[in-house]
Amino acid sequence: MSKRVCLKSDDSDVNNLDITMNKNLGKKSINTLSNASTNTSPNASSYKARLTESKRKRWLCGVAIIFSIVLSSSAFLVTTEQLGYLAVINLGLMIHAWICKARLKPLVKLFAIQSVITVSLYALFYGSERVLEALIVVLRIILVMLPSWWLASTQKAHHMSQVLCLFLPSKWAFVITTSIKLLPFITQEVRDIYHIQCLRGARIMPKELINPINWIELVRCVLFPLLIQLLSLSKHIAKSAQQRHFDKHSKHTHWPLS
Amino acid sequence: MKQGFTLHNALFIGFCATLLVAIKSMMRMKLGLTGHSMFLISLFYLVCYGATNKVGSMTLCGLLTGMLAMILGVGKGGPFILLKFALPALAMDLVLIFMANMFTLRWRCILLAIIGSIAWASKSWIQNLLVGMDPQVAFIQFGLSSVKGGVFAIAGALLVPVIINRLDAHDLLTTNKAAHK
Numbered sequence: 001m002s003k004r005v006c007l008k009s010d011d012s013d014v015n016n017l018d019i020t021m022n023k024n025l026g027k028k029s030i031n032t033l034s035n036a037s038t039n040t041s042p043n044a045s046s047y048k049a050r051l052t053e054s055k056r057k058r059w060l061c062g063v064a065i066i067f068s069i070v071l072s073s074s075a076f077l078v079t080t081e082q083l084g085y086l087a088v089i090n091l092g093l094m095i096h097a098w099i100c101k102a103r104l105k106p107l108v109k110l111f112a113i114q115s116v117i118t119v120s121l122y123a124l125f126y127g128s129e130r131v132l133e134a135l136i137v138v139l140r141i142i143l144v145m146l147p148s149w150w151l152a153s154t155q156k157a158h159h160m161s162q163v164l165c166l167f168l169p170s171k172w173a174f175v176i177t178t179s180i181k182l183l184p185f186i187t188q189e190v191r192d193i194y195h196i197q198c199l200r201g202a203r204i205m206p207k208e209l210i211n212p213i214n215w216i217e218l219v220r221c222v223l224f225p226l227l228i229q230l231l232s233l234s235k236h237i238a239k240s241a242q243q244r245h246f247d248k249h250s251k252h253t254h255w256p257l258s
Numbered sequence: 259m260k261q262g263f264t265l266h267n268a269l270f271i272g273f274c275a276t277l278l279v280a281i282k283s284m285m286r287m288k289l290g291l292t293g294h295s296m297f298l299i300s301l302f303y304l305v306c307y308g309a310t311n312k313v314g315s316m317t318l319c320g321l322l323t324g325m326l327a328m329i330l331g332v333g334k335g336g337p338f339i340l341l342k343f344a345l346p347a348l349a350m351d352l353v354l355i356f357m358a359n360m361f362t363l364r365w366r367c368i369l370l371a372i373i374g375s376i377a378w379a380s381k382s383w384i385q386n387l388l389v390g391m392d393p394q395v396a397f398i399q400f401g402l403s404s405v406k407g408g409v410f411a412i413a414g415a416l417l418v419p420v421i422i423n424r425l426d427a428h429d430l431l432t433t434n435k436a437a438h439k
Contacts (some may be wrong), residue, residue, distance in 0.1 A: 041436065061352060063262065070378060072338060075389070076385075076388045076389060094392055111433065117399070118391070118395070121395045121398065121399070122392065122395060125392070125394060126392075130392075133390075133392075136390070137386070137389050137390060137391045140389035140390065141385070141386075141389055144385065144389070145338075148328045148338055148339065152328070152330075160329045161329050162326065164325055164329070171265065171268060172268065172322075174365045175269055175271070175272035176272065176322065176323070176325060176326065176329075178269065179272040179273060179275065179276040179322070179326060180276070180326070180329065180330075182273070182276065183276055183280060183330075186273070186276055186277060186280055187280055190277075190280070190281075195418075219417060223417075223421075224420075224421060224424055226277070227274075227305065227421060227424075227425065228424065228425060228428050228430065230270065230272055230274070231309065231428075231430040231431075232265055232428075233273065234269035234270040234272075234273055235266050235430065237266040237269055238264070238266035238268075238269050239266075241265060242265060246265065
């Protein structure tokens with residue numbers, strides 16, 4: 001009964017389910033529910049405030065996505081002279097992300113790898129004459145990547161999924177939200193299968209994985225059972241969603257404060 | 259798109275995309291090999307194709323993977339990650355339209371994996387050309403990434419027929435006819 005909340009198809013269904021619930025819980029629970037309904041005024045105001053806050057954050061996230069797309073694209077389009085202004089804006093974003101406790105390490109690593117590859121290739125073909133040009137190219141690549149990294153580090157996952165769900169069909173929005181909700185379960189499943197296979201004596205311990213021959217065993221022992229598990233899980237979820245009339249109505253209700 | 263895939267298939271594609279993102283985030287920056295992500299990309303895209311047996315499943319998986327990576331901030335995140343995952347999938351699906359039943363599943367998977375890795379490398383090629391990199395240097399980088407990505411992609415593609423057989427043995431695959439009944 002508690003699982004029904006996420007799959008309400010329309011208001012009439014909700015009323016029916018509530019009636020069934022009350023019947024099942026008996027008189028005592030009806031009293032509790034009626035007491036709760038009389039004390040809704042403070043809850044209602046806090047609910048409204050949370051709803052407004054949620055909407056505001058969703059809009060902010062939408063603006064941030066558009067801003068990062070524009071900023072990334074402009075790294076391709078601006079001239080070399082204007083690149084400095086773009087670098088200053090990106091530096092501001094970097095400081096903002098750093099205040100938001102984002103990890104700078106991946107960005108630094110990317111910058112280092114890109115610089116080494118591009119500058120060495122330029123040096124190989126043209127000598128030291130065009131090293132500056134190579135550095136500008138690397139800077140542009142970093143300016144393309146940086147707004148995306150800023151977006152990922154400063155915006156919350158559920159706000160981004162809410163924005164994406166605005167322009168997705170309801171079935172695919174359901175698929176995305178279910179996948180995100182099940183991500184901890186899937187990760188736990190990977191860990192469980194891995195540990196069980198290690199106990200069985202499979203050669204997939206970190207030290208043994210240095211040898212590439214053992215990678216096949218990792219795939220066979222961990223990935224195969226996991227895919228079987230996922231396919232059967234998707235079958236069960238689809239069946240339970242369809243039993244709650246998921247495909248019957250085109251309009252779905254969503255709980256707004258995720 | 260709405261009517262083509264059953265909810266069961268759609269959820270499986272979604273889970274494959276999630277698993278791809280989860281594994282990619284687990285082994286982030288640990289290998290240090292260019293193109294290792296093509297192993298996972300080709301493996302999961304082709305498993306989606308094998309399990310649903312439909313054109314379009316790989317593109318959907320690619321789009322979902324890109325969106326999930328964008329939402330969860332994997333691989334530097336952002337809107338450009340969507341292109342990185344969707345482009346190989348789109349190329350693979352386009353080629354699949356022309357060679358739907360031409361070869362055995364193994365050879366079809368290998369060919370699709372090669373196409374996918376070329377499309378994957380061409381994304382960074384175009385990006386490098388747009389930022390003004392010398393065409394010769396950009397082409398060499400493109401060639402190197404397609405070869406490295408191609409090796410990993412073929413390795414992933416070779417596993418797909420075995421996985422499909424295993425899923426079939428567990429009676430988890432529904433054919434299109436059965437799905438539409």
